[in-house]
């Protein structure tokens with residue numbers, strides 16, 4: 001057993017993994033593997049319907065919005081969003097809060113004019129720009145709610161008067177959100193929702209079809225909506241495991257309950273970082289993420305020793321992103337408070353040894 005704090009694909013609950021593994025040899029007592037049934041069979045249609053209705057319940061998605069399950073990761077959404085929503089002669093506003101936000105910007109520039117309304121690049125993205133202005137003539141405003149690499153996150157929805165589009169890849173299902181405020185939300189599943197290979201997109205009805213450009217059929221949201229995520233063969237197994245994960249989250253009391261747990265986990269770890277003389281947090285305090293906690297060591301040169309020390313205690317996945325260094329501890333939904341207690345004890349023990 002390992003204490004897995006990896007940034008993604010992230011930890012999934014043991015009971016979800018056990019159920020998922022059973023379905024590989026015998027799916028719902030059909031005598032068939034989930035890997036060898038038709039995506040158009042009633043068996044799998046029921047899985048998609050249940051996954052969709054669980055997402056609707058968990059996130060309180062109103063009937064004004066459609067939910068679809070796509071492939072290609074969040075990176076494909078970097079392109080699909082402007083392809084479908086940014087007129088060739090139009091403008092879109094983007095907030096530059098890190099590498100992922102930047103990739104979304106670069107992709108959008110290929111389809112129209114992008115106005116970068118704020119950026120924290122000069123501070124290595126350790127805070128969220130807050131005083132930006134978005135002009136009313138843009139097609140939409142795009143932001144990244146949780147910046148996986150830098151450990152910053154919006155705990156609120158930015159107040160803008162234009163349509164909102166958000167990349168929620170690393171914090172969807174971790175906290176309550178008001179979906180009605182958004183025109184489009186997308187998320188790669190591999191942090192809180194399920195395995196890699198599945199992307200969840202939530203789209204407000206009526207916003208599509210207003211852009212005059214040729215959109216390849218496979219990238220046209222309308223076809224995926226009309227075909228209930230079955231325009232082509234979907235990521236069958238990834239959707240199935242995500243559905244099991246949504247059931248698990250529902251049994252745990254849903255997003256409101258997990259949010260309380262996530263708050264407690266993050267509070268415990270940040271308290272240790274702030275109290276322990278050996279560690280220092282890298283994100284500005286008011287912008288700290290509850291999903292990805294980033295920090296470094298005050299004394300240089302001890303990082304590898306601490307990684308080894310942690311590994312001996314079965315703690316893995318805590319090294320920082322290759323572009324930032326230091327440490328990053330991801331506290332996705334399946335990580336427990338007990339897991340965080342084990343890490344915090346290791347941090348304490350290590351720093352006592354170094355005193």
Ligand code: PMP
Nearest residue numbers: 073074075100148167169170188
């Ligand atoms: N956005 C965010 C916030 C991410 O964390 C990631 C991946 N870690 C991506 C986008 C890219 O996602 P994918 O690999 O699914 O394309």
